[in-house]
Amino acid sequence: xxxxxxxxxxxxxxxxxxxxxxxxxxxxxxxxxxxxxxxxxxxxxxxxxxxxxxxxxxxxxxxxxxxxxxxxxxxxxxxxxxxxxxxxxxxxxxxxxxxxxxxxxxxxxxxxxxxxxxxxxxxxxxxxxxxxxxxxxxxxxxxxxxxxxxxxxxxxxxxxxxxxxxxxxxxxxxxxxxxxxxxxxxxxxxxxxxxxxxxxxxxxxxxxxxxxxxxxxxxxxxxxxxxxxxxxxxxxxxxxxxxxxxxxxxxxxxxxxxxxxxxxxxx
Amino acid sequence: xxxxxxxxxxxxxxxxxxxxxxxxxxxxxxxxxxxxxxxxxxxxxxxxxxxxxxxxxxxxxxxxxxxxxxxxxxxxxxxxxxxxxxxxxxxxxxxxxxxxxxxxxxxxxxxxxxxxxxxxxxxxxxxxxxxxxxxxxxxxxxxxxxxxxxxxxxxxxxxxxxxxxxxxxxxxxxxxxxxxxxxxxxxxxxxxxxxxxxxxxxxxxxxxxxxxxxxxxxxxxxxxxxxxxxxxxxxxxxxxxxxxxxxxxxxxxxxxxxxxxxxxxxx
Numbered sequence: 001x002x003x004x005x006x007x008x009x010x011x012x013x014x015x016x017x018x019x020x021x022x023x024x025x026x027x028x029x030x031x032x033x034x035x036x037x038x039x040x041x042x043x044x045x046x047x048x049x050x051x052x053x054x055x056x057x058x059x060x061x062x063x064x065x066x067x068x069x070x071x072x073x074x075x076x077x078x079x080x081x082x083x084x085x086x087x088x089x090x091x092x093x094x095x096x097x098x099x100x101x102x103x104x105x106x107x108x109x110x111x112x113x114x115x116x117x118x119x120x121x122x123x124x125x126x127x128x129x130x131x132x133x134x135x136x137x138x139x140x141x142x143x144x145x146x147x148x149x150x151x152x153x154x155x156x157x158x159x160x161x162x163x164x165x166x167x168x169x170x171x172x173x174x175x176x177x178x179x180x181x182x183x184x185x186x187x188x189x190x191x192x193x194x195x196x197x198x199x200x201x202x203x204x205x206x207x208x209x210x211x212x213x214x215x216x217x218x219x220x221x222x223x224x225x226x227x228x229x230x231x232x233x234x235x236x237x238x239x240x241x242x243x244x245x246x247x248x249x250x251x252x253x254x255x256x257x258x259x260x261x262x263x264x265x266x267x
Numbered sequence: 268x269x270x271x272x273x274x275x276x277x278x279x280x281x282x283x284x285x286x287x288x289x290x291x292x293x294x295x296x297x298x299x300x301x302x303x304x305x306x307x308x309x310x311x312x313x314x315x316x317x318x319x320x321x322x323x324x325x326x327x328x329x330x331x332x333x334x335x336x337x338x339x340x341x342x343x344x345x346x347x348x349x350x351x352x353x354x355x356x357x358x359x360x361x362x363x364x365x366x367x368x369x370x371x372x373x374x375x376x377x378x379x380x381x382x383x384x385x386x387x388x389x390x391x392x393x394x395x396x397x398x399x400x401x402x403x404x405x406x407x408x409x410x411x412x413x414x415x416x417x418x419x420x421x422x423x424x425x426x427x428x429x430x431x432x433x434x435x436x437x438x439x440x441x442x443x444x445x446x447x448x449x450x451x452x453x454x455x456x457x458x459x460x461x462x463x464x465x466x467x468x469x470x471x472x473x474x475x476x477x478x479x480x481x482x483x484x485x486x487x488x489x490x491x492x493x494x495x496x497x498x499x500x501x502x503x504x505x506x507x508x509x510x511x512x513x514x515x516x517x518x519x520x521x522x523x524x525x526x527x528x529x530x531x532x533x534x
Contacts, residue, residue, distance in 0.1 A: 003281055028269030031471065047381075084371070086476065097456060097458060098454075098458070100473070101429055101431070101456075101458060101465075101473050101474050102468040102474065103372060103460075103461065103464065103465075103468060104371055104372075104395060104473055105370060105371075105372065114288070124384030128371060128394070128395060129290070162368055164368070167458065167459065185444075189364060189367075190340070190370075191364060191365070191368060191434065191459070191460060192434065192459035192460055193370075193458060193459055193460030193461070194370065198368075198370075201368055201369040201370060204298065204369055206298060206367070206368050207368050207369065224400060256280070
């Protein structure tokens, strides 16, 4: 691991303030009537709210101002190249379907990379006021004045595990869906829903597994440092890095992660 | 409708205080390690936490003290008969699977009936501090110092609807599951998860439909007055009263409710 070319001691508190400010924008649209566009021309329903666009525009502008040499990669605005190895990854509202349904299980994601090395990740839920952060300095949940160390559940086997996944419709083709269902058939409890909130509950030690597909890089990259710093393992379907998205296996511990990959590889 | 044999003007604020106090008990167990029992000998995983039992014991004791002539019906403690027509219905923690997973989409339910007439219903979510209440006095969401009138979405057709259901495994047999899927195939957006929280989002005008099966009376009765007072319709699969549970169709408006029952009756 190369030395980060940025001092996270100052950067992380700045990011938290930024997300809290952006959270006010998101909350101004939460549970209010708003125009819901359909990003895809046809097929799957993928709402993009004005909140999504405004939150990302706010974050991009602030990050560009304070870190002009960093690239910025966001769901709405695409890639703005930088002159350093550092790049910010933004998902302004992860879980837009939960957002439009009024549920609090969405979140705002912000991550920082140096090349392919993940330096830090953050999830902020402005309705509940929960801020999850992970970096080499550790993984924490801040809630109001409280700070709690995040720690995944250790020693849970597949048969004892709680598995989350946002929705089965996210699996790309029958093989990937069958792989998910093989895992789902062997756990103690399988539930749908959750989006980024489920990954944070994995870091908090409440959930043991999240298995999802067709993730975008910004859906998952900011969550990986939180889970890893809490003791969990996140990879793609082949056990490689998951920061580019696709089929992702997040597990509370390494033994459970191996069990899941073995089940996925069965035919 | 006969005149209620109880003055709700005083009773409802008392109930809110009671639920807030009981919420402290629930929160003392939320996101902490606790023994999760398996209520069923084998088969489906149905956790009952100590929180569940303690919350219900607290509510039963307080209700019995203040309303000694009322019956009390609860998930954990069964039926305590009363000498009047009035009965309290308690689900101490609706959404225990969300609770043990750390998600905030569970709630504490309390309802009041006079014979089969539903007088009032309440849902309290202590982590977010949201209190939903419905009676002939109207339907409201109290959140901190804010009070918001609950109003379901009017004029939404089935093709435009957002449909929630906790999990497909709740459907009793292939016919009921097929009926649910016929509805799910025609909506704009279908999501799983939510438990009582989804019904409250229906009352808040964010979700249009909840279709579920194998509900117990205490899972649904306290939610019906909230939804009805907000402009929604809740019935069983045949269009009859839903307060005894079973297959339940909750819809944001009467036209949408008719559309769903028609689709359910197709073969």
